[in-house]
Structures are given as structure tokens and as C-alpha cells.
Amino acid sequence: MPEAAADTISVVSDRSIAVAIPCLNEAPTVAAVAADFRAAFPAATIYVYDNGSTDGTAQAATAAGAVVRSETTRGKGNVVRRIFADVDAEVFVLVDGDATYPASAAPAMVATLVDRQLDMVSGARTTSGRGAYRPGHRVGNALITGTIGLLFGRRFRDILTGYRVLSRRFVKSFPALSAGFEIETEIAVHALQMRLPATEVDVPYSERPTGSPSKLRTVRDGLAIARTILVLIKEEKPFPLFAGVAVAFEAAATAVAWPLLAVYLATGLVPRLPTAVLATGLALLGALSLAAGVLLDAITRGRREAKRLQYLRFPAPGGDARDDESRACRHS
Numbered sequence: 001m002p003e004a005a006a007d008t009i010s011v012v013s014d015r016s017i018a019v020a021i022p023c024l025n026e027a028p029t030v031a032a033v034a035a036d037f038r039a040a041f042p043a044a045t046i047y048v049y050d051n052g053s054t055d056g057t058a059q060a061a062t063a064a065g066a067v068v069r070s071e072t073t074r075g076k077g078n079v080v081r082r083i084f085a086d087v088d089a090e091v092f093v094l095v096d097g098d099a100t101y102p103a104s105a106a107p108a109m110v111a112t113l114v115d116r117q118l119d120m121v122s123g124a125r126t127t128s129g130r131g132a133y134r135p136g137h138r139v140g141n142a143l144i145t146g147t148i149g150l151l152f153g154r155r156f157r158d159i160l161t162g163y164r165v166l167s168r169r170f171v172k173s174f175p176a177l178s179a180g181f182e183i184e185t186e187i188a189v190h191a192l193q194m195r196l197p198a199t200e201v202d203v204p205y206s207e208r209p210t211g212s213p214s215k216l217r218t219v220r221d222g223l224a225i226a227r228t229i230l231v232l233i234k235e236e237k238p239f240p241l242f243a244g245v246a247v248a249f250e251a252a253a254t255a256v257a258w259p260l261l262a263v264y265l266a267t268g269l270v271p272r273l274p275t276a277v278l279a280t281g282l283a284l285l286g287a288l289s290l291a292a293g294v295l296l297d298a299i300t301r302g303r304r305e306a307k308r309l310q311y312l313r314f315p316a317p318g319g320d321a322r323d324d325e326s327r328a329c330r331h332s
Contacts, residue, residue: 105201127206249286
């Protein structure tokens with residue numbers, strides 16, 4: 001472990017570092033992952049959350065010395081929500097149990113979080129081979145990352161990474177509503193929308209060991225992530241969404257009514273009454289959509305303020321320890 005990282009980790013040693021490993025049928029790899037993170041953080045608590053495995057994952061994790069807990073509702077998002085609710089720590093290391101991420105990168109990630117008092121350090125995956133990162137996943141990640149960047153801000157290069165270091169104040173202010181792999185998108189959008197201090201570091205990404213198949217399904221999970229993005233747009237940016245719908249309705253109403261308006265101005269008569277009713281209905285729908293956007297935007301602002309206040313209840317990573325050291329220096 002680098003000396004700087006060791007010094008930083010000592011700042012939070014009075015608190016705790018929790019390594020949380022969500023798992024589904026990872027018996028071939030979970031023991032090695034737990035052992036590697038135990039070597040990286042000898043004093044940390046290693047949690048393995050078993051998501052209803054049928055291959056002996058829980059037994060392998062227990063044998064490796066991890067604290068094993070269970071979440072029977074399938075889906076990574078459900079497991080992460082359970083982890084964030086049950087575990088209390090100063091720093092959370094969230095990593096997949098498939099042995100594709102190196103534990104050796106975690107101390108430097110924790111050091112970055114604590115030194116800079118950030119709320120999230122994401123591990124952006126880098127790989128020299130094609131086996132670790134399938135082309136479909138690579139393209140899907142690029143599309144999703146680009147879409148999130150366009151909508152919420154371009155701060156991350158790898159939205160879907162499964163390797164993150166998080167502060168307590170991030171974890172305890174994060175609603176965690178997703179059920180599956182779309183939880184990664186929700187985590188990134190939370191950081192962007194709340195404008196939390198966060199950064200990204202490159203980490204090597206390895207191919208899954210033989211006998212450890214991926215649980216990610218490109219099409220199914222890609223559609224779930226796309227649906228999550230649409231929901232997040234509705235929840236976090238309602239005014240642009242509903243204002244866009246309002247413009248579309250008003251444009252349609254204008255296109256339908258324009259020929260009638262020309263006749264009305266020339267003759268004082270309204271021809272094709274059903275068409276006039278349709279134009280009026282479209283215009284009313286546009287006005288209602290705009291009103292809904294204004295109302296939902298006010299509600300979203302209130303929700304964001306509530307999350308911000310919850311976030312402010314917790315100190316920055318290592319903040320208590322630094323304050324104690326500062327007070328000791330002043331009194332010495």
C-alpha cells in the first residue's frame with residue numbers, strides 16, 4: 001500500500017471502512033475478492049451480500065472471513081439499497097464479486113476521497129483486451145454515458161462501472177430506487193444532479209475467470225437502463241421534458257388551425273368545426289403540459305432541497321478526525 005494512502009486511511013481508522021460486495025452465484029471468485037480486499041484493508045469490515053445464490057457463494061464468502069448477509073429480492077439495485085440501509089461506515093467501497101476489479105486500486109481511491117473530501121471516486125474501466133469488455137457492453141456504455149452527459153453534465157467517462165468509493169453522506173442521502181443493474185446510472189445521476197464533489201480514476205478491468213459467467217444481459221439490461229434514464233429525466237428535469245411536450249402540442253395545434261384562421265379572417269366564418277375543436281384541444285393539452293412542468297419542477301426542487309439537508313447532516317470523509325486533530329493542536 002502506498003505510504004500516502006496508508007496515512008490517509010489512518011485518518012478514518014477510528015471510524016470504519018466497509019467493503020461491500022453484492023453477489024449472485026460468484027462462488028468461483030468471491031473468496032479471492034474478499035481475501036484481496038482484506039489484504040488491502042486489514043481493519044475494514046468485508047461484507048458479502050448474497051442475492052439468493054445457488055452455487056455456494058455464501059459458504060465460500062464465510063470461509064474467506066467475510067460478514068455474509070442475504071437479500072433475497074433479485075437485482076443488484078435491491079442489494080445495493082439493502083447495503084446502504086444496513087451498513088454504517090465512514091467510507092464505503094462498493095465492488096462486484098466477479099474478480100474483474102483490482103483490490104490494489106482501492107487504497108488510492110480511498111485516499112483520494114478522504115484527502116480531497118469528496119463524496120464519490122469512480123473506477124473508470126481500462127482494458128487492453130477485448131475479452132474483458134464485450135463490444136455490445138462497450139457500445140452500450142458509451143451511449144448511456146453520452147446520454148447522461150448530455151442531460152446532466154459530462155463529468156464521468158464510465159457511468160456503468162461497478163467499482164466505487166463513496167462517503168457516508170453520499171450513501172445516507174441517496175434514495176436507491178432502482179432494482180437491477182440500472183443502479184449504477186442512478187448513482188451517477190445522483191452525484192451529478194446534487195452537484196456532489198466527485199472524481200473518476202482509471203482502474204484496470206480484467207476478464208472474468210473461467211466458470212464465472214456474466215449476469216449482465218446486453219439487451220434486457222440496456223432497455224432497463226434506458227427506462228431508468230427516462231424516469232430520471234421525468235423526476236429530475238420535469239420542466240424541460242413537459243415544456244418540450246407543450247411545444248409539440250402547440251405546434252400541432254397551430255398547424256391544424258392555420259388554414260381555418262385564414263378562412264375566418266377572410267369570411268368571418270369557421271369552417272370544419274371538428275378541426276377547430278381538435279386544434280383547441282391540442283392547444284389546451286399544451287397549456288396543461290406546461291403547467292404540469294412548472295408544478296413538477298417546484299416539487300423536484302423541494303425533493304432536492306430535502307436530499308441536500310439530509311446530506312448536510314453528515315461530515316465530510318475524515319472530517320471528524322481532522323477536527324479532533326485540529327482541536328488537539330490548538331490546545332497543546
